[in-house]
Amino acid sequence: MRNDSKAHVLIVDNDDRTLWKYQEMLENAGFRTCATWSGHEALGLLRSGAFDVLLVDDYLPDLHSHDFLERVNRLSTQPAVVVMHSYPAKPADLQCYASLGVSEVIDKADAARVCRAVSACGVEQPLARKHVN
Secondary structure, three states: OOOOOOOEEEEEOOOHHHHHHHHHHHHHOOOEEEEEOOHHHHHHHHHHOOOOEEEEEOOOOOOOHHHHHHHHHOOOEOOEEEEEEOOOOOHHHHHHHHHOOOOEEEEOOOHHHHHHHHHHHHHHOOOOOOEOO
């Protein structure tokens, strides 16, 4: 990430209100954002664009979150991933997410924590992210 710009965030959520709420909040915090409700569309965007952070709901209507994250891991460049949960994540879920390289799992309703998590990922994961060969 260049010093003169904030991270580019892809937001994926099946709930339009949540999607637009976080898009507006992150843009007001200085981030560049792109938003979609579809896991398949998100994968296409990730293939064609450079995103520093992926903020994704644990439920997507068109793709199971585990399958989605496995596909993200196969991309040539990978953003930092923050998963939002509508309910407390179970220990087994946390282990699964950790094995898939998720940076943080957070409560979807905690807007301040969502912003902090994205900010931390944007600082720790520059645009020249890890590349998979």
